[in-house]
Amino acid sequence: MQRCGNLFEPLQLPCGLTLKNRIAKSAMSDSLGDGTGHPTAEQIRLYQRWAAGGLAVSIIGEVQLTAGYAENPGNLVLNDASDLDRFRRLARHGGANDTKLWLQLGHAGALAYAPTSNPKGPSALDLPGLRCVEMTLDEMRQLPSEFARTAWLAQQAGFGGVQIHAAHGFLLGQFLSPLFNKRSDEYGGPIANRMRPLLEAIEATRAAVGPDFPIAVKLNSSDQLEGGFDKEDALKVVAALDRSSVDLIDISGGTYFPGAKSASDGTGRGPYFLEFAKRARAVTTKPLMLTGGFKTRAQAEDAVASGAVDIVGLARALVLEPSLPDLWKADRKLEPFFPRFSDPPEGGVTAWYTMRLTEIGADKETPVFGDLGQATRDYEARNKSRTIIWLRHFANDVVGQT
Numbered sequence: 001m002q003r004c005g006n007l008f009e010p011l012q013l014p015c016g017l018t019l020k021n022r023i024a025k026s027a028m029s030d031s032l033g034d035g036t037g038h039p040t041a042e043q044i045r046l047y048q049r050w051a052a053g054g055l056a057v058s059i060i061g062e063v064q065l066t067a068g069y070a071e072n073p074g075n076l077v078l079n080d081a082s083d084l085d086r087f088r089r090l091a092r093h094g095g096a097n098d099t100k101l102w103l104q105l106g107h108a109g110a111l112a113y114a115p116t117s118n119p120k121g122p123s124a125l126d127l128p129g130l131r132c133v134e135m136t137l138d139e140m141r142q143l144p145s146e147f148a149r150t151a152w153l154a155q156q157a158g159f160g161g162v163q164i165h166a167a168h169g170f171l172l173g174q175f176l177s178p179l180f181n182k183r184s185d186e187y188g189g190p191i192a193n194r195m196r197p198l199l200e201a202i203e204a205t206r207a208a209v210g211p212d213f214p215i216a217v218k219l220n221s222s223d224q225l226e227g228g229f230d231k232e233d234a235l236k237v238v239a240a241l242d243r244s245s246v247d248l249i250d251i252s253g254g255t256y257f258p259g260a261k262s263a264s265d266g267t268g269r270g271p272y273f274l275e276f277a278k279r280a281r282a283v284t285t286k287p288l289m290l291t292g293g294f295k296t297r298a299q300a301e302d303a304v305a306s307g308a309v310d311i312v313g314l315a316r317a318l319v320l321e322p323s324l325p326d327l328w329k330a331d332r333k334l335e336p337f338f339p340r341f342s343d344p345p346e347g348g349v350t351a352w353y354t355m356r357l358t359e360i361g362a363d364k365e366t367p368v369f370g371d372l373g374q375a376t377r378d379y380e381a382r383n384k385s386r387t388i389i390w391l392r393h394f395a396n397d398v399v400g401q402t
Helices: 041-052 084-094 137-157 171-176 196-209 231-242 274-281 297-305 316-320 324-329 348-361 372-393
Strands: 023-028 057-064 100-106 125-127 130-134 161-166 215-220 248-252 288-291 311-314
Touching: 023 348, 041 057, 041 084, 041 348, 057 084, 057 161, 084 100, 084 137, 100 137, 137 161, 137 196, 161 171, 161 196, 171 196, 196 215, 196 231, 215 231, 231 274, 248 274, 248 311, 274 288, 297 311, 311 316, 316 324, 316 348, 348 372
Parallel strands: 023 057, 023 311, 057 100, 100 161, 161 215, 215 248, 248 288, 288 311
Antiparallel strands: 125 130
């Protein structure tokens, strides 16, 4: 495995797969599913365009194991009830140009989209804007097999790998946080117990897909909440992942719990979690990916050249310029122009970028950025429409509706 390379050198993962360069499209909730958990033509075109732009890896965010705990009604759902041929088309087009198209395996837990869910988390919560019930021990013991089954189906559909989501306040990240995990059984208490669901999901997934299929993990450096998952615990999880069969650790941070500030909405000039990545490098030989805050080629080059990380994860930069890797390689565009929004509403910036993805998937993006308010209204209207479709399609799967 190479160290201290440049952005356009290949990278070999422990499973034996070689990535063509060090640039990845980080997982984003593109919300482009059709409301029945299946890909749309726009979603397929979006990932096809990203593949054509020169990425080594492209990760589809929040692909759900079941319909009951989705993050958004535009999420994909991949399980035994899915039409695998529709996923195969996405895998084929999004995996063109030697881009490895991976699915991020998601379960929103306490953050499950309330209109389509009965949110469940490690412990019961009754907070402003956030209520959930506690997962039972039987549900916990079933969870690893659900991750494994979706990963196996992804492999059968032709996707190039999977990423297990343990960051940003979703279920496995909730288990890691002492702020939200108050359990007294083997899944609560010390960090060795709180990381158990993640490690069990990895073990079951590896058994299902075999030794040659890439498995990544997305992990918070911290959830940036007082009393929550902190950097010292995160380093202990990294050390445990070093002893596991994962092929890549994607470091990020922050949470989508109501009222928490999103790291991606900040105004910082550099990568957000680079200092933590340097500490993580000391406790693992696994390839490290860093997601968050990369806005220029120089920042990405410096992070890889330093040896702190092996691959950089780009998200919003690739929404602004889908062909950025090829443009960087050709010295044609060193950084995209990022729009500035004054006093955006909570979730407004995310809505704007999400609707920009819709434009790219329809080949209708323009150099003129649209209005934030209109994008937010369009995003909310689409969610309402997809919610109706979701509830009708998954009537026998979605529980706890009132």
